[in-house]
């Protein structure tokens with residue numbers, strides 16, 4: 001599937017729009033349109049239901065080391081600034097970036113790609129902003145420009161090695177930056193903190209400085225004690241949260257994949273240190289299955305364990321669930337969700353203060369007088385098992401998913417084209433979004449075959465009855481084939497047509513979006529029939 005086709009469908013049919021489009025748009029921000037808002041809500045609701053409300057705490061789930069409880073939270077976006085110091089985000093949540101002194105362009109050090117090339121006795125590293133499939137052509141164009149050569153002189157360019165990212169290059173003076181005229185205009189890489197700062201109240205400067213949360217997880221950690229004290233949850237248990245997070249990404253890209261404002265669906269699962277490894281394995285498999293249950297194909301999904309040198313400073317194990325997004329080069333995958341074994345890093349940090357990121361979790365970073373650099377809350381965030389009387393700091397397993405990335409993957413997977421006859425019998429390309437019925441924005445569309453003979457009245461009654469149970473759509477305009485096509489593009493799994501036979505035998509036609517199979521159902525049973533199929 002070509003990504004442009006999906007992007008164009010998303011705009012045309014109202015799944016997603018560029019934010020503030022009438023003012024030229026704002027990079028890294030996306031609005032969800034009438035169909036998109038339903039799809040995203042359905043994804044978040046499916047997640048919440050499957051992970052939290054429908055979780056059966058009395059039975060042992062498939063592959064789980066025991067029973068567990070699940071509960072939820074909804075925390076604020078702006079939190080006490082100390083949270084981010086203690087969590088490590090204030091000092092460590094950075095990407096390396098380079099600036100172009102000539103064009104004022106700003107690039108992520110590990111994302112800008114280029115290739116070594118030599119001509120006229122000079123060797124330079126020429127860079128490109130082109131998409132992967134256009135990379136080679138653009139590199140050649142830029143290299144010819146750098147050496148003041150014409151297209152017919154391309155054989156003078158001696159390429160060296162593969163296309164690699166800028167972070168593999170040591171000599172910035174040899175880099176020919178994108179859109180620049182001179183060589184060597186990039187600055188040395190420097191850290192760029194991804195948190196969006198804001199100001200609280202009328203206090204200017206550092207005093208009123210706060211941050212938009214870059215993850216929902218910290219709200220859960222700082223409320224750990226509140227949840228334990230206000231409910232009867234016992235370890236092992238998980239706290240779930242869905243909500244907005246903000247990251248000032250240097251180069252947002254690939255549609256909604258890397259945005260500056262996005263939604264996360266996170267679980268912090270608290271367990272005893274001795275069983276934490278088993279829970280980590282359980283959550284890796286449980287979360288992978290959630291995506292396949294909702295329609296992502298095994299062939300495009302992978303569960304990838306982080307190598308030792310990829311692990312965050314606090315993590316003793318992390319696995320990513322990745323999807324082969326069509327905008328990535330063949331064989332490459334993009335992260336949908338990370339499942340991390342965070343040990344006791346978070347609770348301990350919020351108790352004791354920020355730990356040394358290099359030696360964590362064993363040593364506390366010492367300030368001048370032997371105290372941690374950033375003070376913790378000083379609250380006791382340990383847990384006492386009232387059966388064994390053991391007191392310990394729980395270990396945390398964190399399945400952390402992005403709602404926008406999940407939605408993008410479901411959209412990519414759903415986009416299908418096939419050949420079907422139109423109303424006149426001519427074969428035409430049909431675009432169909434094969435979304436799982438649980439997440440489809442509209443569950444059923446109801447059409448009277450013609451706008452007469454009492455058909456609209458029957459169809460409207462069915463529509464009204466359906467609306468009480470699930471999102472339905474009524475359409476009486478145009479040829480019925482065209483109405484079907486519009487619903488196929490919207491991902492509506494079932495279309496119901498009221499026709500001449502309905503008036504004789506009180507049955508309607510139900511058409512399946514994917515198989516195109518049609519069957520008749522009694523008018524009185526049709527709401528139940530569709531309801532059972534889409535829930």
Ligand code: GAP
Pocket residue numbers: 214215216217247249256257258259260262263264266335336337338398400401402403404405406
């Ligand atoms: N609490 C851990 C945490 O936030 P993360 O890997 O940085 O971990 C978790 O983020 C998930 O959030 C990612 O797997 C991805 O789905 C989503 N996410 C992160 N940054 C994003 C961005 N800039 N745009 C869209 N989704 C993003």
